[in-house]
Amino acid sequence: MNELDFSFSGLLRQRAGTVVPVSSVAAAAALLADTGGRAINFRGAGHSFGDRCISDGGLLLLNRLCDDVRVGTDHVATVPSGLQWHEVERQLNQNGRSAPVLTNWLGATVGGTMAYGGFGVSSYRRGAQVDHVRRVELLDAQGRQRVVVPGDPDWSVVLCTAGAMGMVTSIDLGTVPYQAYLEEAWIACQDERELAGKLLSLAAMRLDVEMLWAQISCEQRLIGIGRRSDVKQSVLPGLLAERSVACTAELRTWESWVAAQSARAFPRSRAYLWSDYVVPASRFESVFLRAYQLAYRPDIAAYARPRIRVLIVDRQFSPRSTHELNPVNFAGEELLFGIGVYLEPLLDRPDVVASARAGLSDLLAACVEAGGRPYFATWHEMNSEQAALAYGDNWRRARAALAAGGASPLINPGTMPPL
Numbered sequence: 001m002n003e004l005d006f007s008f009s010g011l012l013r014q015r016a017g018t019v020v021p022v023s024s025v026a027a028a029a030a031l032l033a034d035t036g037g038r039a040i041n042f043r044g045a046g047h048s049f050g051d052r053c054i055s056d057g058g059l060l061l062l063n064r065l066c067d068d069v070r071v072g073t074d075h076v077a078t079v080p081s082g083l084q085w086h087e088v089e090r091q092l093n094q095n096g097r098s099a100p101v102l103t104n105w106l107g108a109t110v111g112g113t114m115a116y117g118g119f120g121v122s123s124y125r126r127g128a129q130v131d132h133v134r135r136v137e138l139l140d141a142q143g144r145q146r147v148v149v150p151g152d153p154d155w156s157v158v159l160c161t162a163g164a165m166g167m168v169t170s171i172d173l174g175t176v177p178y179q180a181y182l183e184e185a186w187i188a189c190q191d192e193r194e195l196a197g198k199l200l201s202l203a204a205m206r207l208d209v210e211m212l213w214a215q216i217s218c219e220q221r222l223i224g225i226g227r228r229s230d231v232k233q234s235v236l237p238g239l240l241a242e243r244s245v246a247c248t249a250e251l252r253t254w255e256s257w258v259a260a261q262s263a264r265a266f267p268r269s270r271a272y273l274w275s276d277y278v279v280p281a282s283r284f285e286s287v288f289l290r291a292y293q294l295a296y297r298p299d300i301a302a303y304a305r306p307r308i309r310v311l312i313v314d315r316q317f318s319p320r321s322t323h324e325l326n327p328v329n330f331a332g333e334e335l336l337f338g339i340g341v342y343l344e345p346l347l348d349r350p351d352v353v354a355s356a357r358a359g360l361s362d363l364l365a366a367c368v369e370a371g372g373r374p375y376f377a378t379w380h381e382m383n384s385e386q387a388a389l390a391y392g393d394n395w396r397r398a399r400a401a402l403a404a405g406g407a408s409p410l411i412n413p414g415t416m417p418p419l
């Protein structure tokens with residue numbers, strides 16, 4: 001297995017004709033301007049199902065645009081798209097700043113998360129990473145350099161369209177002040193129903209905290225609440241006791257959290273079958289319980305290391321989304337829940353791989369039926385009808401804007417539902 005023949009999920013096998021690492025915008029522009037009629041795909045860290053980022057016989061551009069982050073006097077940072085988020089955060093911290101939202105796995109590149117939205121535990125207060133972008137530089141289908149800012153006709157589809165508009169080369173990102181400590185409160189739940197009920201009631205309390213999420217493994221079902229601070233102090237147990245919620249609390253440095261979220265190995269012995277489902281609060285419990293039943297079915301639980309993570313976005317506090325296909329851009333909904341289901345079956349158990357895959361397909365159908373939207377893997381698997389159902393007017397407007405903006409079927413094909 002190498003970069004020419006990449007099958008991250010262990011299910012698809014596609015072989016790029018040519019692989020080209022690029023470390024300058026000029027080199028990327030030259031490649032796009034002269035593809036010889038071949039399809040071209042972009043790759044950052046290659047973790048959004050790397051096999052999907054490849055066209056058989058096509059060009060594969062490996063993004064190595066990794067210059068330093070520049071922080072302006074207005075605290076807006078210019079960030080090259082090839083940098084991984086842990087490196088962006090390290091450089092911002094040196095400048096006394098932080099990214100408003102970080103993904104839970106910090107090995108993803110800026111370009112990779114801009115293609116989908118980018119969510120993390122701080123999304124509770126701050127929405128998606130793309131909601132903090134002020135300016136995008138990209139190379140279009142002909143390799144022409146373009147700058148797109150809010151209000152431009154292409155703004156609504158320049159991000160969150162899986163690279164359909166071209167290669168993002170850098171973004172200008174609003175930042176927040178650096179804070180040295182992170183306080184986390186943990187609420188342990190007996191079972192999945194208790195977790196769903198407690199999470200809904202905590203979300204309804206609209207606590208003045210930065211982070212609210214849940215994580216489930218075979219061993220535990222936990223709700224997490226987080227708050228960053230300049231000083232080493234514990235306030236969450238008191239805040240939760242006022243609402244009769246018992247918890248345990250932990251205080252750590254921000255650096256230790258960043259380091260923990262950056263370390264992750266992906267052994268080749270497993271398939272990585274992951275998808276997220278975004279639903280409004282009223283549909284959360286039913287879709288979550290369905291996801292739980294799939295992930296912890298005995299045949300899957302024994303061989304696929306199932307984990308579920310729930311992220312929450314409260315639109316009352318976070319910025320409004322200006323991108324049509326941002327999965328939390330739901331008209332009229334304030335509280336959105338993202339249910340991430342992560343299955344990693346052993347490749348030498350093809351029966352478990354097949355059941356996990358079939359289960360995620362069922363969940364995709366259940367999510368769309370419940371008025372939700374898939375994120376990542378099963379986002380690619382939707383057909384146009386499902387996409388229209390899930391995204392409604394946003395899908396129709398995005399299609400029109402992509403067509404008007406010159407999106408080409410030869411640019412990053414296979415990464416979003418057919419237009």
Ligand SMILES: Cc1cc2nc3c(=O)[nH]c(=O)nc-3n(C[C@H](O)[C@H](O)[C@H](O)COP(=O)(O)OP(=O)(O)OC[C@H]3O[C@@H](n4cnc5c(N)ncnc54)[C@H](O)[C@@H]3O)c2cc1C
Pocket residue numbers: 041042043044045046047048049050052053063081102103104105107108109110111112113115116117118119120162163164166167168169264376412415
């Ligand atoms: C363990 C793990 C945990 C994760 N947790 C989270 C999480 O908490 N929140 C979250 O939001 N995501 C999460 N993700 C998903 C991750 O953010 C996405 O998969 C992201 O796309 C990965 O970035 P990448 O650099 O690997 O992208 P790649 O896999 O290289 O690319 C992803 C897509 O983006 C396109 N693309 C890449 N670079 C560019 C560019 N410069 N311009 C245009 N298009 C481009 C690619 O063509 C492809 O379609 C997680 C992933 C993993 C592996």
